[in-house]
Amino acid sequence: MEPLALFLAILAAALAVPVPKLLHQARFRARSPWAAMLLWQAIALAGGLSLIGAPLIFGLSPFGDSPLDATITAVSLVTTEDLSALDEHNVHPVHLFALCLAVLLAGHLLLTLARTYLRVLSARRRHRQLVHLLSTPPESGADVRQLGPLTEAHIIEHDAPLAYCLPGRTHASSVTVLSRGLLEQLTREELAAVVAHERTHLQQRHHLLTMAFEAWYRALPWLPTTRYGREAVLELTEMLADDGALREHTRDDLLRSLALSTPESSTESASQSAPAETLAATPGATGVLITTARLQRLLVPRPGLSRSSLAGVVLLALGLLAVPTGLILLS
Structure with missing residues (x-):
């Protein structure tokens, strides 16, 4: 699964710097704001999934050939406290670090969302x-x-x-x-x-x-x-x-x-x-x-995007969401 983790890391890097910079300067946002908003939401969700998924998949790679099998194996080893099996699966400290990083990133994002929500409600x-x-x-x-x-x-x-x-x-x-x-x-x-x-x-x-x-x-x-x-x-x-x-x-x-x-x-x-x-x-x-x-x-005022252009934006947004989700859950 290491090639999969590498692909997710590349996708996360692309959605972190070049893609948002291009979309931020895109002129079509003034013609169809809802289409640009849809893309931004897709970029945020896909970027977050890729950012968490890359270290998660890399950390699980020694435990199985697919994320689901690897997760089941890793959970069974943890519940049985069979730490000696880690050597059999060629688990190195870098894999454990990647798993911890994925958990920390996911927890940080969720806790920040909850903290922001509570602060906004209070304000x-x-x-x-x-x-x-x-x-x-x-x-x-x-x-x-x-x-x-x-x-x-x-x-x-x-x-x-x-x-x-x-x-x-x-x-x-x-x-x-x-x-x-x-x-x-x-x-x-x-x-x-x-x-x-x-x-x-x-x-x-x-x-x-x-x-x-x-x-x-x-x-x-x-x-x-x-x-x-x-x-x-x-x-x-x-x-x-x-x-x-x-x-x-x-x-x-x-x-x-x-x-x-x-x-x-x-x-x-x-x-x-x-x-x-x-x-x-x-x-x-x-x-x-x-x-x-x-x-x-x-x-x-300028005319809005054509139906074909809007369909392309919607498909692009769905694709951005489907790729990391499918790779993490269905591989």
């Missing part, structure tokens, strides 16, 4: 409490008329233009937060476009994607793929939310709302400096993620 709970303390419901007739059906929105008495969503366990428990400055600067149509953008974040559960890739980055911050993936997912979720808003509102209303509600300090690197818990707990915060690619696709 979101604290943020929700602050919103309830500092915000007010629409009081004046002008507020109600401007918000329309969104009378459950929380309004913060602050001059800075601000709009974001706080996801809940259910859609009904989610909260949309608007600032007084935003209400004063936008017309009803422009405000409706902003609200539709935030609702798309909630409906498509973008906070789960950003949280997963944030955990991936925290677990392996030294890998280029985790940094590229984190940045890409933050940008792609904004593009997807823009598309959701454009299904109900005009492009001009959305562009004007972004132009009027984006602070001058907002830059393409703002997402890198914002606190991780804030980004994961409040997806879609206005003025944080106005990237060049996002702005260009709004100003100069």
